[in-house]
Amino acid sequence: MNEKEPTQIQLPFDDDVLDSLRAGDAVRFSGVIHTALDHAHRELAHAIERDEELPFDPNGQVIYYSGPAPASPGTILGPAGPTTAARMDPYAPLLIKRGLAGIIAKGRRSPEVVEILKEHRCIYFAAIEGTAALLSSRVREASVIAYPELGAQAMHRLVVEDFPLVVANDLHGGDIYRHNIPEWRELAKKHIAERDNSER
């Protein structure tokens, strides 16, 4: 229910910015993010468990749960929309504890992950499923940084500009999926009743 304009965020995050964000805020990212899907998460988790060096340092970084399709001729990146966050819930705590500052995906997270996000100061941002053309059009550079053998599931480093997102879980316990819908239930009923009255 925020009436304000989207907040422009330059990556990497400034600590004050992280604190100021609230669930439901519309934001625009500019800077570097990294894609990782199921297989890349499994590889990263294995490396952490075996205490091996990671192909990228999660500290202060942002991971985007997306598997970009191959680029068609003349484009930087194929369609790259967000995938369901819950699938990465088993792996996410390992990376969050390594200092990950932000995650981009869609859909609810488990209560355990929500708790760990808050405790380790990581924000979960939601992108809109099915807006792959829009999201890919905001990618300025793309390169594979790890696990090239995984194809679409390889980790990509993306430089994005004006990448449209919404804060889903903030650092203060705010949760867009768990809080906004109950809040809107009463408002929606009222809105429809008022519309019917005005039509009469």
Place this chain on the structure above:
Amino acid sequence: MNIRTVDEETIVSEVRRLCIESNITLPTSHLCALRRAKASEPSALGREVIEQLLENSKIAEAARVPFCQDTGTAVVYLDIGSEVHIETQDLTAAINEGVRRGYEEGFLRKCIDRGPLQRENTGDNTPAIVYYNHVPGDKVKITVLVKGGGCDNMSALTMLTPAEDEKDVIQFVVDVIEKAGPSASPPVTIGVGIGGTFEYAAYMSKRALTRETGESNPEPYLAELEQKILDAVNSTGIGPAGYGGVTTALAVNLESWPTHDSSFPVAVNLDCHSHRHMNVEI
């Protein structure tokens, strides 16, 4: 009686074209409904989501890329006039050839596996799901519905009892929507089939999705029921992308059919905001 002929290549090339175009261009009636919803949505965040959906469709159309990376199952309906002969030895094979070419040449993601327990991709998005209807006249109408996985997964069917009434139909649809929450990618389009038999209700609920957005059932009682269901669904508060708001669904398309005196099938098929369908009459 004069029998018109349509050649196989026409079927192949039209199916190919419909698969590509429906993945790149949203139906005008759907875009209009999104614009209207943006104007009436009281949630600022909800309006922002709808704005992004509209912008996404503009970018996809301009760049000729699919607007969603889930380029779906190709569901193809053929309404064949009785005064037409299609010159082919295997019409289903011709339709699949059209789907194959469309997904290859349109840079569309291949989404189809050999079976739910045999997870190898078929490599060309075939086989399509094909339905044939014989209708009067000398035309062939091809309708392609590109069905995303996420929203189909959130669909459901129930067998009510004849003791139940329209309240129970409304409640069942609301239950399906509540359970789906953000996962069906709202604002959704809701296809509802009531009556017929178990599988025919499901058929109707999916075919109803190919109706133009805003077109009501021609029977006034059923059109009124569509509106009641829409209001009940939009009172859930789920809103665009599940971020809260009034626009949970853009339309309810309901079809009813005669049914056994002891039966009351109700099927609900959801389509996400990437509502892709297109048809051509040959």
